[in-house]
Amino acid sequence: MKTIKNTVVAILLSSTVFTACKNNLDETVFSDVTSSTYKYDNPNAAIGIVYANMRNLFSHTNYYMLQETTSDELVMPANASGWDDGGIYKHMHLHTYNSLDPQVSNMFNTFYSGIINANRIIAQIQTDVIKPPTGVSKESFMAEVQVARAFYYWLVCDNFGNAPLVTTTDKTLPTMSSRKDIYNFVVTEINAALPKLSESQDKAMYGRFNKWAAKALLANVYLNAGIYSGETKWAECLAQCNDIIGKYSLENNYSDIFKTQNENSPEIIFAIPFDQTLAQGFFTEMFSWHGALKGKKNMQATPWGSGSAMGVSQFIDTYSANDERLTDTWLMGPQFAVNGSPLLGSYDQAGKPLNFTKDLPNGLFTGESEGYRMNKFEVQLGAMNNLSNDFPFFRYGQVLLMKAECLLRTGDAVQAAALVTSVRNRAFKKAPAEATVTAADLAKNSVYKYGYVDNYKITDAGDQAVVQYGKLLDELGYEFAWEGFRRRDDIRFGVYTKKSWLSHKPQGDTKIIFPLPEPALNSNPNLKQNPGY
Numbered sequence: 001m002k003t004i005k006n007t008v009v010a011i012l013l014s015s016t017v018f019t020a021c022k023n024n025l026d027e028t029v030f031s032d033v034t035s036s037t038y039k040y041d042n043p044n045a046a047i048g049i050v051y052a053n054m055r056n057l058f059s060h061t062n063y064y065m066l067q068e069t070t071s072d073e074l075v076m077p078a079n080a081s082g083w084d085d086g087g088i089y090k091h092m093h094l095h096t097y098n099s100l101d102p103q104v105s106n107m108f109n110t111f112y113s114g115i116i117n118a119n120r121i122i123a124q125i126q127t128d129v130i131k132p133p134t135g136v137s138k139e140s141f142m143a144e145v146q147v148a149r150a151f152y153y154w155l156v157c158d159n160f161g162n163a164p165l166v167t168t169t170d171k172t173l174p175t176m177s178s179r180k181d182i183y184n185f186v187v188t189e190i191n192a193a194l195p196k197l198s199e200s201q202d203k204a205m206y207g208r209f210n211k212w213a214a215k216a217l218l219a220n221v222y223l224n225a226g227i228y229s230g231e232t233k234w235a236e237c238l239a240q241c242n243d244i245i246g247k248y249s250l251e252n253n254y255s256d257i258f259k260t261q262n263e264n265s266p267e268i269i270f271a272i273p274f275d276q277t278l279a280q281g282f283f284t285e286m287f288s289w290h291g292a293l294k295g296k297k298n299m300q301a302t303p304w305g306s307g308s309a310m311g312v313s314q315f316i317d318t319y320s321a322n323d324e325r326l327t328d329t330w331l332m333g334p335q336f337a338v339n340g341s342p343l344l345g346s347y348d349q350a351g352k353p354l355n356f357t358k359d360l361p362n363g364l365f366t367g368e369s370e371g372y373r374m375n376k377f378e379v380q381l382g383a384m385n386n387l388s389n390d391f392p393f394f395r396y397g398q399v400l401l402m403k404a405e406c407l408l409r410t411g412d413a414v415q416a417a418a419l420v421t422s423v424r425n426r427a428f429k430k431a432p433a434e435a436t437v438t439a440a441d442l443a444k445n446s447v448y449k450y451g452y453v454d455n456y457k458i459t460d461a462g463d464q465a466v467v468q469y470g471k472l473l474d475e476l477g478y479e480f481a482w483e484g485f486r487r488r489d490d491i492r493f494g495v496y497t498k499k500s501w502l503s504h505k506p507q508g509d510t511k512i513i514f515p516l517p518e519p520a521l522n523s524n525p526n527l528k529q530n531p532g533y
Contacts, residue, residue, distance in 0.1 A: 318477070324430070437471070
């Protein structure tokens, strides 16, 4: 493990969590040391809990897979090894998710755990319980935590829309705020914090919100402002992107962004650091890979059953054969052990060589070797179930493509095409001419063949309206598969509630936000369920 990751992990693991009694507001104190009087020896460690909580977002039953498996990119079907679990995964694909689905509750709880801890820490900084590190002003230190809180509230706004907006440690039951109010809060908080944030890109700020990470966050908020508030903010998004451009650079090799030791990548703007023993929570291979693939990397852990998370075949069909991101992202074809011997199936393909095929019969039940699996994040030899790859939540390639989208939507398709081409170049090293995208290309419809699939064939085409700037949507899919972008992109491009794919048919515009979880509603009479649930 490299020094930079050691530093961040130490910060995350040193965090102290204080919890208040949930049954009685007049809690009994059994120690002279409370959350309001405790003095922190390491102020950076004191804020670590807000960042450490972000690792909880990446399980198969939390934020990460909700962004992917509700989209037209990934699906988690059942198979002979299981993976039905009461239908919770198919709910995501079919858009029949409800307030009892554990993914919804886990996501809500993770967001608000981050928010509650941020509120506490902000209050402790204000009252000097937590003092800033030497050389850092109180205002700057507090601004960083305010941006981290805004990050969580952006995710609340994006996924739940209308929800509680809590900014103090007051134990009064919160009331509902509108999606637009939460959006306005996020924008205001980040803009107020920006002048106070560190511009440093050194290892001390890795995995934390410096000014450039905050601007990447704000750009993402502005990019989707039309969905959140009804008013587009293309110029504002463009301005944030322009401020970041030049501070980072693209990796020469796409796959290097996602390797095990990726903490020195010049492309990563904001990472969520992971470590297989010290900072666990990233284990995509465990719910995507077949158990036999343990032998592919001599893993210490065995992936679960025959795996489940896989590419929607209609999405895979959109790739050019010359796009190196296809094989850099998806595990396909015959599978072999480290010693070269074929890996074998265990269920419907028992004893037969394991060969991952692209086409799926539907999105509900597949054979054990059907579906391309995750190949994006490196699984190192001898891997445990938790990986040490840091997750690049915001990266430079996205900033360039956000700028391209803003330019395209405001009339400068030529410059937009140049930016898209600059990102594509590294993916077409063997066919460089194919990397070039023109302004006319970006105006084209998506090449995705939407429609309802039954027994491997499209049997109901459904909505076939042209996707405006569909070529750019396709490009976003190739660049960011498995990175948690696709649901948001599908919504922004008008696909999410209009198109059919695999076993999914549109379920109405109310599905662009998730229901508030039933436990939250039952514990607070001030909350009101989102429309349509």
